[in-house]
Amino acid sequence: MSAEELHGHGFGANPSPRIVMMGLRRGGKSSICQVMFHNMQPLDTLYIESTTAPTTSVFSSFIDFAVMELPGQINFTDAMIDAERIFSSCGALIYVIDSQDEYINALANLHSIIIHAVNANPTINIEVFIHKVDGLSEDFRLDAQRDITQRVTDELLDDGLVNVSISFHLTSIFDHSIYEAFSRVVQKLIPQLATLENLLNVLCQHSGIDKAFLFDIGSKIFVATDSSPLDIPTYEICTDFIDITVDMNNLYAVDRRPKSGSRTDPNANSNNNNNNNHNNGIAVNQNTTDRPEPIPPGRPIGSTSRLSNGVILYLQQMVKGLALVCLMRKESMPKIALVEYNIEFFRDALEQLWLIG
Numbered sequence: 001m002s003a004e005e006l007h008g009h010g011f012g013a014n015p016s017p018r019i020v021m022m023g024l025r026r027g028g029k030s031s032i033c034q035v036m037f038h039n040m041q042p043l044d045t046l047y048i049e050s051t052t053a054p055t056t057s058v059f060s061s062f063i064d065f066a067v068m069e070l071p072g073q074i075n076f077t078d079a080m081i082d083a084e085r086i087f088s089s090c091g092a093l094i095y096v097i098d099s100q101d102e103y104i105n106a107l108a109n110l111h112s113i114i115i116h117a118v119n120a121n122p123t124i125n126i127e128v129f130i131h132k133v134d135g136l137s138e139d140f141r142l143d144a145q146r147d148i149t150q151r152v153t154d155e156l157l158d159d160g161l162v163n164v165s166i167s168f169h170l171t172s173i174f175d176h177s178i179y180e181a182f183s184r185v186v187q188k189l190i191p192q193l194a195t196l197e198n199l200l201n202v203l204c205q206h207s208g209i210d211k212a213f214l215f216d217i218g219s220k221i222f223v224a225t226d227s228s229p230l231d232i233p234t235y236e237i238c239t240d241f242i243d244i245t246v247d248m249n250n251l252y253a254v255d256r257r258p259k260s261g262s263r264t265d266p267n268a269n270s271n272n273n274n275n276n277n278h279n280n281g282i283a284v285n286q287n288t289t290d291r292p293e294p295i296p297p298g299r300p301i302g303s304t305s306r307l308s309n310g311v312i313l314y315l316q317q318m319v320k321g322l323a324l325v326c327l328m329r330k331e332s333m334p335k336i337a338l339v340e341y342n343i344e345f346f347r348d349a350l351e352q353l354w355l356i357g
């Protein structure tokens with residue numbers, strides 16, 4: 001792979017901050033990108049072909065991201081590969097390790113990549129995905145994490161690299177762990193994160209909400225959450241609730257496109273500009289003409305549901321394809337008008353933050 005090939009695949013043309021994804025062959029990089037950003041079913045990744053050239057996935061959320069996957073065989077000793085150019089303007093390096101395979105070679109490869117990355121960009125976040133943990137028992141997962149963390153940090157210390165920002169995540173495309181890990185990676189790159197968390201804390205405190213998330217509806221990455229403890233089952237319930245809400249909205253959405261011959265609705269157009277990337281699931285295509293037209297988004301999605309244990313789930317779409325998802329106890333339900341009143345303030349604050357951000 002030449003430097004031209006590397007840079008010809010969108011590096012430099014895409015919105016920042018960028019995330020670079022690397023790792024040995026068959027580690028699971030393409031599968032992660034396909035499942036996260038292209039809605040591929042995890043089982044279908046079995047048939048993915050090996051990546052031979054860099055590929056970029058762009059997704060637009062509170063801020064815009066480009067995730068670039070580099071092929072497993074990239075070699076930084078090749079004079080044509082310019083590590084400075086790859087890493088200098090990227091926010092995070094995700095390194096994917098196949099935990100079901102012998103990982104000693106992967107650790108050596110990771111170490112040399114960290115050295116190149118940190119030399120080019122000392123503030124880069126190194127995110128190690130200990131991947132495919134669905135095939136390991138709970139004990140083995142923790143052992144693998146402990147062993148990999150120990151080996152990687154020892155080697156960095158030996159090289160005098162003490163200030164490297166490095167995190168380790170146990171991941172699998174077969175459960176929600178990959179979404180949680182990616183959320184953590186993305187959150188570190190959002191400059192307004194502390195403000196978003198503060199806003200969510202204030203909203204929870206004043207509205208009887210136990211837990212609140214700000215989700216990107218398209219990718220199900222959570223952009224921020226309040227400071228109360230987070231457990232995976234809660235996160236899973238929220239992502240399932242988003243899926244159900246979007247599906248239900250599809251069923252009952254109104255086609256707001258102007259009828260043929262009628263004048264274009266200017267509001268529909270301006271809505272479309274704002275939400276173009278995130279209108280999946282907001283309106284159904286009922287067009288009967290030959291060429292499918294882009295569908296302007298309908299009303300923002302929203303729904304409330306009560307679980308069998310009495311917990312209330314509440315979802316409201318906010319700006320930029322983001323959704324606020326809250327969990328409340330049933331005692332908060334009589335105060336739902338207050339909750340919704342406070343959420344309107346939250347939405348205003350979010351709009352202002354987005355406009356000035």
Ligand SMILES: Nc1nc2c(ncn2[C@@H]2O[C@H](COP(=O)(O)OP(=O)(O)OP(=O)(O)O)[C@@H](O)[C@H]2O)c(=O)[nH]1
Binds near residue numbers: 023025048072171173
């Ligand atoms: N069990 C399990 N298998 C996975 C997981 N993620 C990916 N795989 C499988 O791993 C294999 C390799 O995945 P790829 O996504 O092609 O790996 P890659 O790192 O992109 O490989 P190259 O393109 O060769 O660099 C596929 O058969 C996937 O189905 C996971 O979380 N668990």
